[in-house]
Structure formats: structure tokens, C-alpha cells
Amino acid sequence: MPREYQTFPLGDFELQQGATLRGAVLAYTTYGALNDDRSNAVVYPTWYSGRHWENEWLIGEGMALDPARYFVIVPNMLGNGLSSSPSNTPPPYDGPSFPRVTFYDQVRAQHALVADHFGIEKLVAVTGWSMGAAQTFQWAVSYPEMVPKILPFCGSARTSEHNIVFLEAVKAAITTDAAYSGGRYERQPDQGLRAAARVYAGWGFSQAFYWQQLYREMGYSSLEDFLVGFWEGFFLDGRDANNLLAMLWTWQNGNVGNTPGFGGDHEAALASITAQAIVLPAEKDLYFPPEDEEYEVSFMPNAELRVIPGVWGHFAGGGENATDTAFIDAALKELLAD
């Protein structure tokens, strides 16, 4: 599919942390057609560093997200390089001065697109992977009347302390490169991005994935080929250091409890989710372990926990293997059919 996208002007967008992002834009793409009564829309937000085209593996003919039936809206996260981001915002909020964006802000921006631009009053569902799952939970907390169903996979409604620590390593790897230069670089700090890639590599897939050398199924001929070809390639593929750090802040500070009205109470925010939910952690996800989602689901009145079995870890939700994709798609079909 083409990598074209539309942009929706958010105007002067005031953020939860206080800054105003002037002339902010939300980049998005849609798949399928919005029906006449605007009742067939699904929102499917992006993940850490992901761009809309990197969500497309879960959209297609015969799949749950079939464009022949649903109008699938993929909004790019603020910070991902397509929506307003450190890399494309003019001074003074450019680069490392880009303001802090919460998941609440992300979803408020998406809501403006959905409600104001498309005139949609009620969605069919929201789904997403990883930080996309966090946005999915946030949709259900921020706009309960609009969100009857959610399917967050490999993500959480509040970022755990261990997850914060993992992200500290990613941040340290990027910023330790002298070329990062406090974010005022001329060229990307490649060595820092490659170091971040190596940090990420150990977390993205499980111990058992590496034990079984399943990277070979992905077309990599050795461990080092996987580290360079997949991981370093991933971080060098048009990804910007300041953008990565901006999204990392969003992620580290994820907590639906910080939605206005909940005063930081994560459990109360979860309890407020009226949407029917199927929550899909992956069995060996090293930064969103299933027990964390078991905990979160225990506060949600209408939610089912369903663990994606297998050894692909976090990337079970990355569209990298047919088995896990089929599992997620089947759960989504079931949820949408209910």
C-alpha cells in the first residue's frame, strides 16, 4: 500500500503538561470507506516509532479489520515524525524542546479527528499494539460513550516500573552518543541509535525466541545479521533521535489514572472502562508480562484476559509471524462479532 497520508490540523493544541503546540497536525491514513451513518469506524493507533504503514499487517480482506466492512483510521502518534514531532516542528518547540505529550493528549488529538473531522459519534472499536494498546486503554477511559469495544495487545494502561527501567536504557544509549549533542544534532546520532537497537533487541523477543533462533524464519542468517539487519536497520529507518525520546517520555509516563477526574488513580480509571475488552498480553513479553495485564484486567468490569501463546515475546504483536497474527485477528473477529 502507498505511504500516503492526510493531515488534520489540530490548531493550537494545549497539552496536559501545560505547553501549547501551535499549529499542531495529526497525520493519519484510513482504510475502507466510512458508511453513511458513520457507524463502521475502528481506530487503530500506532506504536513506539511506528508509522501507519507499519500497522497494515493487521488490515486486509478476510481479516477482522477488513476494509470492505470497516473504516479503519490509523492516526500516527504525535512524536512519530509524521504527526507533529520534534523533527518537524518549527522553533521554539523543535527538537529536544518539543513539549511533553501524554497518552491523554494523544487520544484527545485523535478524538478531534474522529469527532470533528469525520463526525463520528461512536466507534466500533479501538485496538492497538504496545503504545497503541496504551492509547486503546486511554480511549476507553477518556471517551467511554464512544468506545464500546477494545482490544489492546501487548501493552498496558499504566507503564510499569520495570518497563520504565528498560526505556531508561534506550534513552541512555541514544543520549550517550556525543553526536546527540543535547538533541541539537545536524545528523542523526547513528551510533546511539545502533546502541539503542542492541538494547531493544534483548527485550523485543523472548529468551526462547533466541534459543530457537527464530530470526532465521524472518530471513536472518545469524544472530549478528539479525542485530544489524533487523534491529539496527529498524532504528535507522527514518527514525529520529529526538522523536524517539519524545515518544519514550510519553511511554514512560503512561498511566490512565492521570486522566482528568481520576487524580492519578490507575485502578479507578481501569474500573471506569465500560467497553467490552479482550486484553491480549503475549506469554513471553519481557516488558509487558502477562501478570501485569492480569492485574489490570482484574479491575475492568467487562474484560477478558487472553494470553497469546508462544515464544515471540513482545513482537508477537508486531505482525512478524502468521501464527500470532492469526491469534490476534481471531480475537478481534470474535470481539467485533459479539
Add this chain to the structure above:
Amino acid sequence: MPREYQTFPLGDFELQQGATLRGAVLAYTTYGALNDDRSNAVVYPTWYSGRHWENEWLIGEGMALDPARYFVIVPNMLGNGLSSSPSNTPPPYDGPSFPRVTFYDQVRAQHALVADHFGIEKLVAVTGWSMGAAQTFQWAVSYPEMVPKILPFCGSARTSEHNIVFLEAVKAAITTDAAYSGGRYERQPDQGLRAAARVYAGWGFSQAFYWQQLYREMGYSSLEDFLVGFWEGFFLDGRDANNLLAMLWTWQNGNVGNTPGFGGDHEAALASITAQAIVLPAEKDLYFPPEDEEYEVSFMPNAELRVIPGVWGHFAGGGENATDTAFIDAALKELLAD
């Protein structure tokens, strides 16, 4: 206890990878007294970056390793800064030019100390944590006639691919600091060491450890206090970047199958271990998961797998909490009493 130590001259020590470390020395300390028939010695090697005094938590009156009964020899690993290391070796094998040392070499050096210096023909046992566990397995493969019992905890006989990936992140963090300067630094690359500390932080303790904020039991007042106070402090505590990278090479290339005579066959080397063994992985160790040790034990004719329960992860074996220390000590008592 004082941080004094002795040194044993290894002479011109030829390494498995081909280089000769001229005038090499092994730094070691002993606890207790060697008895007249030299039949009460236990070898307890150090771990990644550890120094002999950092092993002392498992030695003491009333413990399995009671100096009143046993002669406990703690040899410092080559590369740890006390034994021959990048930081203390004169040119041309200094700093980043320090030659590659395998676990086979490490144990051959220790054997020289034990056999040639102390005149010991048979040990009571060998035990160790992490890279110390790797040396424990290596002792059993290299000198089966001298090693009737082993208790490796939180370590493996061959370094798994996932573990190699984790270590790639540590390496990348250190070397990304421009101050590292290819290893020819005047001062330690502090920023790289701090980044490495943050990488390590996510791996050293389990997800559940952080979820439960058990760092508070260790005297840290917040997550960031733990990251700086414990982890960065750990890496800045007299640890040298080149030493860390030298030991990292040893670790990444760990494989008892590379002992001469086994031609790389890890399973055959494990099968050759005649020692009675209790192998103790920790339930939530993220880089030495219990299933890896279950696999290794399956090839060992006289070994029992016993999982250290709880959420402390790899640092279950670090002497950081009384419960895990008691578990390890009890297993060691049982093994020594048998």
C-alpha cells in the same frame, strides 16, 4: 573483612585463543586454613566485575562455607582488575589490546594456583554465581578427577544467544561514549558506564521485583535512587571500561564444549561431568532462565536442578536478600554433607 589479597605468578600464560599473557598474575584470597592432608579446599570464583570481597556474603561462621571447617579459595577472574587485566597489564597487551580469555583459561589459571601453589590434589567442591557458575561448570569439565561436587548458581555452562544479545547492549552502551575512545582513554568513560548500568538494571532484577519496589528493602528511596545509587554506583565503583569489555568477551564466548577434546560439543562436555551437582537457577532470572539450566542438567549424569524461588531474578545469587542467601546456603550445606 580486609580487602587484602595475594598474588600467584602464572608466568608466561598461554591462552586458548593464541596470545601469551607474559608475567600474568592471579589475585586471590583465602578464608580458613588448609588442613594437613589438604582435603578441605573449596574454590569459589568471582563473577562479572566482582572482586573477592564481593563473594564474602556466602562465607562465614555457621554457613556452608564456614572458614572453621573449609579452606575457601576465591580467585579473582582474569580481567577483573586485580588479577591480570586490561587495566594493570603493561603494553603491548594493555587496555583494549588485552588478549581474549576463555573460561577454560580462567580455570586453568586457578588450577595452577590450587595444584601448584597449594599442592591440592582434590577439592571438596566448586561453587559460584553467574560467571562464577560458568567457571564452576568449567572446573568440572576441565578437572573431573579434582572436582567431586559443584554448585553453580544463576549461571550456565554455555552462554545463550539471548544472553549474548543482552551483553551486546552493555558493550554498546560503554563504547558509544566518545570518551571510551577505542579503549585508549585517560579517564573512565563515565557516561558510557552509567548507560551500561541502566542497561543492566532491567536485566539484573525481575519485572516483579520492580513491580513490588523491593529496592526499598535494599535502602533505596525511589526507582531513580536505585538506578543512580545502586546501579550507577556499582559501575563506577572502581570498575574499568576495558576490564568490563574483556570479561564481557569471556562471558559471551562461554561454552564448556570448547574445552580441548570436545570439539565445541556442549552437550558432550556436560555429559562428561562426573561431579555430583546441584544446579540452582533463579525462578525469574532474565538472562539465565531456569529452562536453560533444565536443559543443561538433562545432560549431566549426576545433577539435580533446584530453582531458587522468588522475584529477585539474577540477583537472587548476589547476596542481596537473606531468603535467597539462606536457600543457596542450605543447598550448599546439603551438597557438602552428602
